[in-house]
Amino acid sequence: MKKNTKLVSAGRKAQYTQGVVNPVVQRASTVVFDSVADMHEAIKERGNRTLFYGRRGTHTHYALQDAIIELENGAGCALYPCGAAAISQSLLSFLKTGDHLLMVDTAYEPTRDFCDKILAGLGITTTYYDPMIGAGIESLIQDNTKVLFLESPGSITMEVQDVPSLVKVAKEHGVITMLDNTYGNGWHYKPLDHGVDISIQAATKYIVGHSDVMMGVAVANETYWPELREHSYLLGQCTSADDAYLALRGLRTMPVRLAQHEKAALQVANWVKAHPLVDHVRHPAMETCPGHEFFKRDFSGSNGLFSFVMNKGSQKAINAFLDALEHFKMGFSWGGFESLVTANKTMSGLRSTTGWHEGPVIRLHIGLEDVDDLIADLAQALKVYE
Numbered sequence: 001m002k003k004n005t006k007l008v009s010a011g012r013k014a015q016y017t018q019g020v021v022n023p024v025v026q027r028a029s030t031v032v033f034d035s036v037a038d039m040h041e042a043i044k045e046r047g048n049r050t051l052f053y054g055r056r057g058t059h060t061h062y063a064l065q066d067a068i069i070e071l072e073n074g075a076g077c078a079l080y081p082c083g084a085a086a087i088s089q090s091l092l093s094f095l096k097t098g099d100h101l102l103m104v105d106t107a108y109e110p111t112r113d114f115c116d117k118i119l120a121g122l123g124i125t126t127t128y129y130d131p132m133i134g135a136g137i138e139s140l141i142q143d144n145t146k147v148l149f150l151e152s153p154g155s156i157t158m159e160v161q162d163v164p165s166l167v168k169v170a171k172e173h174g175v176i177t178m179l180d181n182t183y184g185n186g187w188h189y190k191p192l193d194h195g196v197d198i199s200i201q202a203a204t205k206y207i208v209g210h211s212d213v214m215m216g217v218a219v220a221n222e223t224y225w226p227e228l229r230e231h232s233y234l235l236g237q238c239t240s241a242d243d244a245y246l247a248l249r250g251l252r253t254m255p256v257r258l259a260q261h262e263k264a265a266l267q268v269a270n271w272v273k274a275h276p277l278v279d280h281v282r283h284p285a286m287e288t289c290p291g292h293e294f295f296k297r298d299f300s301g302s303n304g305l306f307s308f309v310m311n312k313g314s315q316k317a318i319n320a321f322l323d324a325l326e327h328f329k330m331g332f333s334w335g336g337f338e339s340l341v342t343a344n345k346t347m348s349g350l351r352s353t354t355g356w357h358e359g360p361v362i363r364l365h366i367g368l369e370d371v372d373d374l375i376a377d378l379a380q381a382l383k384v385y386e
């Protein structure tokens with residue numbers, strides 16, 4: 001069965017759909033039992049998709065989990081209230097006081113903050129590594145290194161990591177690997193197929209696809225699923241049946257939305273590349289993006305997110321450009337149907353190991369608007385960038 005067909009049929013067991021196309025929206029805290037025998041059976045099977053208590057999930061959640069497991073080729077899927085929770089709770093599921101974490105230097109800023117402000121307070125030390133280090137990661141592994149965390153492409157600066165090389169070394173040293181796969185979203189990149197142990201996504205982005213639900217997912221392989229499942233339960237991580245329904249609803253059209261996001265983003269990126277104010281474009285599918293060779297080797301496609309580096313620019317110029325845009329709205333997210341823009345005058349505050357010696361970075365999310373309107377918007381706004 002081809003992957004498009006799989007995504008249409010995934011998560012549609014009759015037990016979840018009750019005879020219609022989509023799953024029921026089964027809102028619950030309390031599950032009630034008709035007999036002591038039924039209650040004991042539910043207690044015994046409480047981690048295996050029985051109805052036990054709201055925190056374990058209901059048929060709506062189970063339908064979404066089934067679909068995400070198929071999407072990411074995993075053994076089990078834990079649901080979280082947002083992507084940041086999926087990241088923090090996955091880390092807390094496997095790290096304890098005295099452990100050491102290897103974290104990619106291009107991690108999403110709140111991920112970095114979690115390491116520096118929460119893990120450090122728990123006596124868990126973090127070393128940030130160069131995303132392009134590859135097999136050189138071995139030089140950073142300590143006796144107490146427990147987890148290697150990847151995010152590929154990296155946030156804002158888009159470096160694509162040589163995941164198989166990193167994973168090979170991690171496995172040789174018994175280090176668990178986790179990868180923030182929000183960009184690859186299981187459609188264009190499946191980390192577990194490349195040996196990663198846990199794939200994490202902000203479902204908030206392309207899975208939901210409409211900027212109206214916050215949700216995180218973490219998919220583990222057979223080895224780590226039991227531990228991830230029990231820790232996410234003990235850490236009280238759960239989501240509403242309504243949000244689970246909306247995430248599954250979004251998932252059904254993700255491939256067709258991604259195709260349009262990809263096509264339009266490449267058109268915009270190629271236009272931006274030729275602009276005199278632009279030093280270079282950081283779109284994984286373009287050779288000016290660090291790790292482009294790994295993107296070509298490992299990914300089946302790209303999406304609407306890319307950045308470009310300006311060859312100069314004051315904060316005043318950046319602000320004037322941002323305020324002049326009409327279709328690109330300023331907003332702290334991506335992956336919905338709308339076009340968005342963020343700007344960083346420098347990345348040096350967000351890069352403790354690799355630093356930043358280039359110009360201002362503009363990140364665009366290319367939505368479903370007509371690409372001619374988007375390019376015209378950028379052209380007129382760049383005129384006031386001076």
Ligand SMILES: Cc1ncc(COP(=O)(O)O)c(CNNC(=O)CNC(=O)c2ccccc2[N+](=O)[O-])c1O
Pocket residue numbers: 082083084085108109110151155180182183201202203204214215216331332333334
């Ligand atoms: C790769 C990746 N991984 C995890 C998350 C978090 O998902 P969540 O928003 O559902 O918690 C995200 C969320 N993405 N958000 C953005 O890229 C923009 N958000 C921000 O810039 C932001 C938002 C709140 C606080 C701080 C920041 N920040 O990065 O500076 C992500 O991009």
